[in-house]
Amino acid sequence: MEEIRGEGIKTLIPQREPVIMVDAFYGATESEADTELVVSDDNLFCSEGCFTEPGLVEHIAQSASALAGYRAKVENRPAPLGFIGEVKNFHIHFLPHTGDKLCTHIRIISEALGVSLLAGETKVNGEAAVQCRMKIFIKPS
Numbered sequence: 001m002e003e004i005r006g007e008g009i010k011t012l013i014p015q016r017e018p019v020i021m022v023d024a025f026y027g028a029t030e031s032e033a034d035t036e037l038v039v040s041d042d043n044l045f046c047s048e049g050c051f052t053e054p055g056l057v058e059h060i061a062q063s064a065s066a067l068a069g070y071r072a073k074v075e076n077r078p079a080p081l082g083f084i085g086e087v088k089n090f091h092i093h094f095l096p097h098t099g100d101k102l103c104t105h106i107r108i109i110s111e112a113l114g115v116s117l118l119a120g121e122t123k124v125n126g127e128a129a130v131q132c133r134m135k136i137f138i139k140p141s
Helices: 006-011 053-074
Strands: 003-005 024-026 032-038 081-092 101-112 115-124 127-139
Touching: 003 006, 006 024, 006 053, 024 053, 032 053, 053 081, 053 101, 053 115, 053 127
Parallel strands: none
Antiparallel strands: 003 024, 024 032, 032 101, 081 127, 101 115, 115 127
């Protein structure tokens, strides 16, 4: 199982500091992947010690972007640019705190004409923090 961390993440996603919301990428298949993020005090999406809703959405979207980037890397293509098209069934069970490690699983449900429908779930210490469905539009590279 390949694990990508640090500067290697930048080969998978187009985002750059201070908005990189993925620390590690691993466990990829054609349609699934796992990512991690340790929430730091200086994270752009932290407020009063909590990782906020927009940060959770961005983390899941970047996790999907990392999967798309990994697939492109395997095919020797540049990482594509993606855009959030829709977020549905966004359920927050609790907001993670600074210092928490977010473990996120992304599963592509379907793909057609550059649109990916995915399910994302983020856990902290094995407990589900957030789940959602998301549509991502992928710009062809």
